[in-house]
Amino acid sequence: MFYKWRHDFPSLEIQLARGNHDILDDVWYKETNIMVHEEELQIGKFCFVHDPVEQPEPGKYYFSGHVHPAVSIRVKQNSL
Helix, strand or coil, X not given: CHHHHHHHCCCCCEEEECCCCXXXXXXXXXXXXEEXXXXXXXXXXXXXXXXXXXXXXXXXXXXXXXXXXXXCCCCCHHHC
16 A cells, blocks of 8 residues: 555655664665665754764754653552
């Protein structure tokens, strides 16, 4: 179904900053017209990366796809 969707909308530009979960063969990305960036995708001052950058360059804004936000909630055992 994804192949059909991509072929129905070929002018939709999709770019991917490859990460550890992007395990499909390069042929699959090519056939679905997805541009793959191994390191980062930079658009103006915005950098899209997989892993967080330890020493970001001043004036650039980084978006990391690997960070998995989470919330922990603790309750007392006798609070119910």
